[in-house]
Amino acid sequence: MRRLGDLEAEIMDRLWRWQRPTTVREVVDDINRTRTVAYTTVMTVADILHRKGWLRRHKVGRAWAYEPVRGREDYTAGLMQDALGRSEDRQAALMRFVEHMSQEDFAALDAALRAVGREETAPAVEAGGER
Known part of the structure; x- marks a missing residue:
């Protein structure tokens, strides 16, 4: 599983936290509280996340409302499985992980x-x- 990019992670974090269908405008407005991001940039990244299977969407008026297909825990577990799968000695990797x-x-x-x-x-x- 590929790690989410910075903006992908920001968008997913909000959708996981809010637990409801959300428009790009809502995401942009929230991100713009701390830094500036263009509406079209967030729209493009949300569309990419949709095509990758991370988000589902439905029309609300003229806009799309997005919601996660998989939960944050599924994403985290996938990253952990990937990391473990890259080890030549899974038992040693697990031991180091547990030790820390x-x-x-x-x-x-x-x-x-x-x-x-x-x-x-x-x-x-x-x-x-x-x-």
Whole structure:
């Protein structure tokens, strides 16, 4: 998965945060609070994100309203999978990653691993098996 460019990330961040269909005008107005960006630039990048499959859109009057197809977590997970896939020694890469985690992140990873483990064994439990 290719990392989003700076403006792509700015647009996606807003759409993920706002969690509603949004016009280019709304995005431009929000970005222009901190820096200047042209309407046509944001319109072009939103169209590119649509063609890449990151955004869906529908007409609202004469404008397009955009919303994310995938969530921020899907994007982050894709980047992590890509990074891990580039390693020649996946176990060593994972070890280094875990060694540098905060206690908070370590606890979140532990909870995620336990949740996935429960999901994988759930059919056996429903079929009358035991853990």
